[in-house]
Amino acid sequence: MLTGKTALITGGAKGIGRSIARKMAAAHANVAIVYRGSEQAALDTKNEIQAKGVQCEIYQCDVTDFAATKALVAQVINDFGSFQILVNNAGITADKLLIAMKEEDFDSVIATNLKGAFNMTKHAGTYFLKQRQGRIINISSVSGLMGNIGQCNYAAAKAGLIGLTKSTAKEMALRQVTCNAIAPGFIDTDMTKKLKPEIVAEILKLIPLKRLGQVEDIANLCVYLSSDMAGYITGEVIKIDGGLYI
Numbered sequence: 001m002l003t004g005k006t007a008l009i010t011g012g013a014k015g016i017g018r019s020i021a022r023k024m025a026a027a028h029a030n031v032a033i034v035y036r037g038s039e040q041a042a043l044d045t046k047n048e049i050q051a052k053g054v055q056c057e058i059y060q061c062d063v064t065d066f067a068a069t070k071a072l073v074a075q076v077i078n079d080f081g082s083f084q085i086l087v088n089n090a091g092i093t094a095d096k097l098l099i100a101m102k103e104e105d106f107d108s109v110i111a112t113n114l115k116g117a118f119n120m121t122k123h124a125g126t127y128f129l130k131q132r133q134g135r136i137i138n139i140s141s142v143s144g145l146m147g148n149i150g151q152c153n154y155a156a157a158k159a160g161l162i163g164l165t166k167s168t169a170k171e172m173a174l175r176q177v178t179c180n181a182i183a184p185g186f187i188d189t190d191m192t193k194k195l196k197p198e199i200v201a202e203i204l205k206l207i208p209l210k211r212l213g214q215v216e217d218i219a220n221l222c223v224y225l226s227s228d229m230a231g232y233i234t235g236e237v238i239k240i241d242g243g244l245y246i
Contacts, residue, residue: 002029006083010034011090013042019215030055063116073123086124088117106153113157134177169235178234185241188212208243
């Protein structure tokens with residue numbers, strides 16, 4: 001499905017990002033994995049992907065650094081010859097109630113989750129416009145659509161990512177570059193595994209499908225949005241939440 005294409009995935013060493021990287025490779029795409037601190041996880045993912053017979057390289061980069069992300073994009077182009085897919089997945093949380101939230105809690109989440117996506121989209125998008133081809137996929141959240149207690153920083157960043165998605169889609173459409181967002185709900189990840197069972201039980205009451213989502217659910221949609229089948233889809237925010245936002 002993605003033979004001959006290369007996908008650059010930020011936060012690609014673990015969790016949802018790792019699943020996206022694996023699914024892209026299974027669809028025969030080459031993969032560039034960007035990580036900040038999880039070097040061993042990145043190496044493990046690289047080895048697994050290379051076993052599928054596609055090219056995979058890993059890159060350490062702080063996506064909040066404008067100059068570093070510009071250098072990263074140039075290096076990926078040099079190493080792979082070109083790339084066609086950008087997945088802005090890198091993200092952090094620093095959950096606290098608004099009245100208890102420190103300034104640095106707000107700034108760090110906005111910097112990684114929103115400005116990091118801007119940095120990558122700016123540099124990759126410039127390249128995509130020149131080659132008149134590209135897919136940009138931003139991993140947002142239902143928190144950005146409906147808010148969430150204790151996550152005003154995270155929700156603000158993810159809501160901002162939706163605005164970035166729609167504006168980017170309008171600006172780049174004439175050059176056949178698409179930009180879409182995926183808004184996951186509660187997904188079965190290391191983060192949700194840390195929740196107390198009684199909290200998970202309360203969450204499940206809110207989800208019509210009565211189960212958590214899987215990382216593969218997000219990855220499958222990423223592959224579709226990256227493919228030729230999704231060439232007429234742009235500016236969309238697609239929820240994967242088991243009906244939570246209905």
